[in-house]
Amino acid sequence: MIQGAxxxxxxxxxxxxxxxxKKIGENEYRxxxxxxxxxxxxxxxxxxxxxxxxxxxxxxVSAPANYNKLDERITVNVSKNMTAELETTxxxxxxKDGGIAVINRSGFTLPAMGGKGIIIISGAxxxxxxxxxxxxxxxxxxxxxxxxxx
Numbered sequence: 743m744i745q746g747a748x749x750x751x752x753x754x755x756x757x758x759x760x761x762x763x764k765k766i767g768e769n770e771y772r773x774x775x776x777x778x779x780x781x782x783x784x785x786x787x788x789x790x791x792x793x794x795x796x797x798x799x800x801x802x803v804s805a806p807a808n809y810n811k812l813d814e815r816i817t818v819n820v821s822k823n824m825t826a827e828l829e830t831t832x833x834x835x836x837x838k839d840g841g842i843a844v845i846n847r848s849g850f851t852l853p854a855m856g857g858k859g860i861i862i863i864s865g866a867x868x869x870x871x872x873x874x875x876x877x878x879x880x881x882x883x884x885x886x887x888x889x890x891x892x
Contacts, residue, residue: 746806749783751790752799755815761798763790793820 751761762780763771771790774780782803783790798818805811 746804747784747802747809748804749788750801750803751783752801752815753796755799755817758799766791796820 751763752758753761760780762774762778763783764774764778765781766772769784769788771781771783771788772792773790773794798820799815800818801815802812
């Protein structure tokens with residue numbers, strides 16, 4: 743069990759609205775009622791009681807120290823009066839006692855570049871290499887001519 747992860751529940755896979763929850767006990771939550779301020783679900787292991795029948799989407803908003811945050815939301819089909827149990831586990835260990843396993847992998851995520859930036863940097867690199875080859879060929883040719891004619 744990993745401590746330090748924080749989750750929010752949503753009503754859509756992307757975008758959508760947060761489904762607010764209220765903490766009611768040690769690692770136990772319920773849907774917030776009108777007028778209540780929702781809070782993040784903190785895990786190791788968390789239980790959300792009283793969810794209505796529907797699809798919900800779980801997003802990890804903060805990962806434990808030295809672990810990567812999940813890249814996308816987890817889809818959960820909630821049956822009538824289901825208790826959703828969230829369990830964060832180490833990579834390679836699976837939560838086997840029901841519930842929803844959230845696998846956190848240790849390490850880091852490399853930054854990604856896309857669009858025009860990668861093309862500009864690659865083009866500049868190719869130009870530098872090309873100019874270096876031409877300059878090297880010119881120097882070699884000049885030295886070769888000097889050796890032959892002297």
